[in-house]
Amino acid sequence: MFINKRKIKIAVTDILLLVCSALYCIGIKYWFPVCKASGDMIMSCHWAGEALFALAVLLCVLSAAHIFIPDEKIKSGIDISLAGIAVFAMLIPGNIISLCKSSDMICRNGTSMWTSVFMILLIIIAAADIFIYLQSLSGGKHKRNRSGEGV
Numbered sequence: 001m002f003i004n005k006r007k008i009k010i011a012v013t014d015i016l017l018l019v020c021s022a023l024y025c026i027g028i029k030y031w032f033p034v035c036k037a038s039g040d041m042i043m044s045c046h047w048a049g050e051a052l053f054a055l056a057v058l059l060c061v062l063s064a065a066h067i068f069i070p071d072e073k074i075k076s077g078i079d080i081s082l083a084g085i086a087v088f089a090m091l092i093p094g095n096i097i098s099l100c101k102s103s104d105m106i107c108r109n110g111t112s113m114w115t116s117v118f119m120i121l122l123i124i125i126a127a128a129d130i131f132i133y134l135q136s137l138s139g140g141k142h143k144r145n146r147s148g149e150g151v
Helices: 012-029 044-068 072-091 106-137
Strands: none
Touching: 012 044, 012 072, 012 106, 044 072, 044 106, 072 106
């Protein structure tokens, strides 16, 4: 099965979803990682970081797929799944997997906060993409123009 290049429609929201997911994927490993393991002692926040990185990779894959899928209904389904994964990712640090007890640790100050920031951004972008699609269905004033053609 080949992709017809004329049917691929890339919008600003597609790019924003991918950029947000990719920045979070890089950030969870390098910019705002969880606490480092010291010797034989592996803290629970290590496992929270591993789970968050796995979800970040999944978000990147879905965001990349979102760009290349031409069907707007499938794109909306991906938007819903991205938002669901983002909510789950916000619940991991400190709720599903506990973090360090000390409030001045990097996992509490950095990882947890930045996870919430990136996931809220991702939810907002996905919701905006769905809203734009629904507006184009209802014949609203703001039609989705992804193909470069006139509105």
